[in-house]
Amino acid sequence: MTEALLAESVSVMRGKRRVIEDVSVRADFGAVHAIVGPNGAGKSSLLRALAGLLPSTGNVKIEGQNLRALTVSERARRIGWVPQQSALASNVRVYDVVAQGRFAYRTGWSHFVPHAEPEIERALAAAEVDHLRERPYNQLSGGEQRRVLIGRALATQARILFLDEPTAGLDLVHVLRLHRLLRSLADSGTCVVSVLHDLGDVQRNADHVTLLSAARLVAQGPTHQVMVPTVIESVYEVRVCPNTAPGFQLREAAP
Amino acid sequence: MRRLDHESVLVARTGGPPPIAPSVNNGRHISRWFWPCVVAIFVGSVTLGLLIGKGSLSNADLKDLFLTMRMQRVAVAFLAGAALAVGGVIAQGLFRNPLADPSILGTAAGASLGGQSVLLGTTILLHGRGPTAILPEMVTPLGCIAGASFALVIVLMVSARGASPITLVLSGFVLSSLFISCGSFLSSMAQENWELMRALSAFASGSVNGAGARQVILGAILVLGGALPAWLWSSSFDVLLSGEEEAASLGVNVNRVRLWAVIWASTITAGAVAVGANVGFVGLVVPHALRRFVGHTHRVMIPAAFITGGCYLVLCDVVCRAIPVRNEVSLAAITGLIGAPLFLIMLLRMHAESRYD
Numbered sequence: 001m002t003e004a005l006l007a008e009s010v011s012v013m014r015g016k017r018r019v020i021e022d023v024s025v026r027a028d029f030g031a032v033h034a035i036v037g038p039n040g041a042g043k044s045s046l047l048r049a050l051a052g053l054l055p056s057t058g059n060v061k062i063e064g065q066n067l068r069a070l071t072v073s074e075r076a077r078r079i080g081w082v083p084q085q086s087a088l089a090s091n092v093r094v095y096d097v098v099a100q101g102r103f104a105y106r107t108g109w110s111h112f113v114p115h116a117e118p119e120i121e122r123a124l125a126a127a128e129v130d131h132l133r134e135r136p137y138n139q140l141s142g143g144e145q146r147r148v149l150i151g152r153a154l155a156t157q158a159r160i161l162f163l164d165e166p167t168a169g170l171d172l173v174h175v176l177r178l179h180r181l182l183r184s185l186a187d188s189g190t191c192v193v194s195v196l197h198d199l200g201d202v203q204r205n206a207d208h209v210t211l212l213s214a215a216r217l218v219a220q221g222p223t224h225q226v227m228v229p230t231v232i233e234s235v236y237e238v239r240v241c242p243n244t245a246p247g248f249q250l251r252e253a254a255p
Numbered sequence: 256m257r258r259l260d261h262e263s264v265l266v267a268r269t270g271g272p273p274p275i276a277p278s279v280n281n282g283r284h285i286s287r288w289f290w291p292c293v294v295a296i297f298v299g300s301v302t303l304g305l306l307i308g309k310g311s312l313s314n315a316d317l318k319d320l321f322l323t324m325r326m327q328r329v330a331v332a333f334l335a336g337a338a339l340a341v342g343g344v345i346a347q348g349l350f351r352n353p354l355a356d357p358s359i360l361g362t363a364a365g366a367s368l369g370g371q372s373v374l375l376g377t378t379i380l381l382h383g384r385g386p387t388a389i390l391p392e393m394v395t396p397l398g399c400i401a402g403a404s405f406a407l408v409i410v411l412m413v414s415a416r417g418a419s420p421i422t423l424v425l426s427g428f429v430l431s432s433l434f435i436s437c438g439s440f441l442s443s444m445a446q447e448n449w450e451l452m453r454a455l456s457a458f459a460s461g462s463v464n465g466a467g468a469r470q471v472i473l474g475a476i477l478v479l480g481g482a483l484p485a486w487l488w489s490s491s492f493d494v495l496l497s498g499e500e501e502a503a504s505l506g507v508n509v510n511r512v513r514l515w516a517v518i519w520a521s522t523i524t525a526g527a528v529a530v531g532a533n534v535g536f537v538g539l540v541v542p543h544a545l546r547r548f549v550g551h552t553h554r555v556m557i558p559a560a561f562i563t564g565g566c567y568l569v570l571c572d573v574v575c576r577a578i579p580v581r582n583e584v585s586l587a588a589i590t591g592l593i594g595a596p597l598f599l600i601m602l603l604r605m606h607a608e609s610r611y612d
Binding site: 053100 | 351501
């Protein structure tokens with residue numbers, strides 16, 4: 001697989017506290033990469049630093065180019081950012097929210113975002129929010145809002161997608177739909193990097209895992225190699241028991 | 256690659272994504288009657304502004320003089336209203352706070368104090384010896400811009416510390432009070448010079464009575480010079496509504512946009528104050544009324560606020576002239592009577608919402 005992101009010795013300070021210490025990450029195109037760890041491990045800080053949204057030390061390369069050498073617009077065209085929850089609280093139409101993804105492509109001396117571009121239509125369809133296009137953003141459910149934000153990130157045409165806890169606060173159905181969407185994006189060649197909490201979700205949906213604990217990297221590699229009982233027990237301070245009881249697994253119903 | 260096993264017992268009935276709706280309008284969602292209504296309001300308010308006032312237009316000798324004077328007064332009121340309304344739109348986008356307004360954030364008071372300081376300073380420095388070409392109208396706008404920028408930067412610094420919308424409003428109120436007190440102090444210092452004291456008081460008076468061609472030209476330069484670039488950068492303000500981090504992730508150079516937004520908001524507020532229209536709540540009332548018709552998109556909001564804000568202040572000025580009292584009712588009194596209750600309602604509504612968040 002082609003390398004999308006390569007970060008070496010990344011450290012992040014917040015005030016006097018070091019929230020990420022000497023972490024190196026690699027993520028490839030066509031794969032879902034999960035960043036996991038206990039609360040306070042520094043997952044979201046690492047994601048922000050990799051996206052260039054938080055000052056950091058170390059070296060981050062996006063598609064082979066140094067992140068710091070990119071302009072704000074160039075960075076936005078390469079990395080799609082999906083926050084856990086948008087600060088957008090106004091009744092802006094879904095279409096206009098997704099169209100904001102085209103901001104980095106504006107031309108000339110004005111700051112007008114070009115409207116009616118085919119990329120916006122494609123992003124609306126890919127994020128499955130086409131039917132919501134005229135609805136005000138602040139009247140959507142949490143799951144719908146999350147998909148609109150993914151649509152906005154897709155409209156940037158970035159081949160790297162960063163998501164900060166995309167399943168937080170979502171009900172079962174929306175979690176399943178979101179993971180299906182992320183998988184289809186990865187299958188189409190996108191590099192998906194996502195902070196996840198649910199280890200079951202990670203095992204089922206991620207190809208690679210970066211495991212953090214107390215601001216440091218604990219393990220990194222294919223999911224089946226990282227998410228093993230010994231590692232989980234040491235990081236999360238729990239005891240992993242084999243699942244002997246009859247259980248069930250959830251998936252989406254066929255349309 | 257995918258490790259999702261399909262051995263479920265319970266099946267989540269999502270029904271898949273809903274069918275795709277037919278493609279509808281891209282970009283516009285305002286009523287097709289909106290702009291014709293705006294044009295009608297513009298024509299109506301300007302006509303009223305020309306027809307109503309002291310002195311009869313039936314007197315053929317004085318008709319042209321009255322019409323010229325009223326036209327200049329209408330033009331100044333329109334420019335000032337447009338400036339304050341657009342200033343409100345920019346401030347509300349910049350602070351992501353519907354209560355932000357040049358008069359509430361202390362920007363207008365800062366512009367007024369800046370103008371007064373420059374006027375006093377140039378008078379003392381020149382002491383009647385300076386070149387007569389340096390008219391107060393030429394130098395005071397610079398002081399107004401500096402004062403408005405100073406006030407906005409202070410409020411931005413408060414906002415950068417994560418202040419709540421209500422804290423921001425309180426900070427603006429304190430700044431306004433401080434600037435008004437300083438202005439009164441300056442006026443007291445100029446008591447020896449009656450002309451100067453009258454000029455200083457004019458800044459705080461909130462009236463477009465007696466506006467002439469100079470004020471029209473000055474107002475047009477400052478107001479258009481601030482409003483036009485702000486409109487061209489409207490998409491940046493739209494994206495900033497999502498917060499700084501998201502805006503940066505979408506390609507907005509946040510610091511640069513904030514800097515220019517402060518400069519434009521200061522320039523247009525200075526334009527309104529420099530022509531004498533230091534009146535409150537226009538930037539609160541007009542955008543608030545418009546939002547239900549045009550939404551939050553700055554590309555539409557800025558020109559809509561420009562025209563309707565101008566019409567609003569022209570109509571307020573018409574009301575001032577129409578009330579039969581010996582001296583005209585102050586323009587600031589009319590805008591305050593309309594704006595202050597609305598501000599209070601919005602403040603209480605915001606407070607109630609924050610309690611249940």
